[in-house]
Amino acid sequence: MKALVVIAGGLVLLVLILMLTGLGGGHGPGRHTGTGVSPAVVITAEEIAPGGEV
Numbered sequence: 001m002k003a004l005v006v007i008a009g010g011l012v013l014l015v016l017i018l019m020l021t022g023l024g025g026g027h028g029p030g031r032h033t034g035t036g037v038s039p040a041v042v043i044t045a046e047e048i049a050p051g052g053e054v
Contacts, residue, residue, distance in 0.1 A: 017023075
């Protein structure tokens with residue numbers, strides 16, 4: 001049980017260090033796209049009302 005507490009404490013400490021130093025990287029949608037920005041979403045009238053009935 002003591003070993004589990006030591007491992008959990010070490011992981012919490014590691015996460016805190018990564019968050020405080022910024023070494024963990026940015027979070028959000030841009031993290032997985034590789035561009036650093038989230039892609040734009042464009043919705044056309046035809047997608048809202050199929051058949052052209054706007």
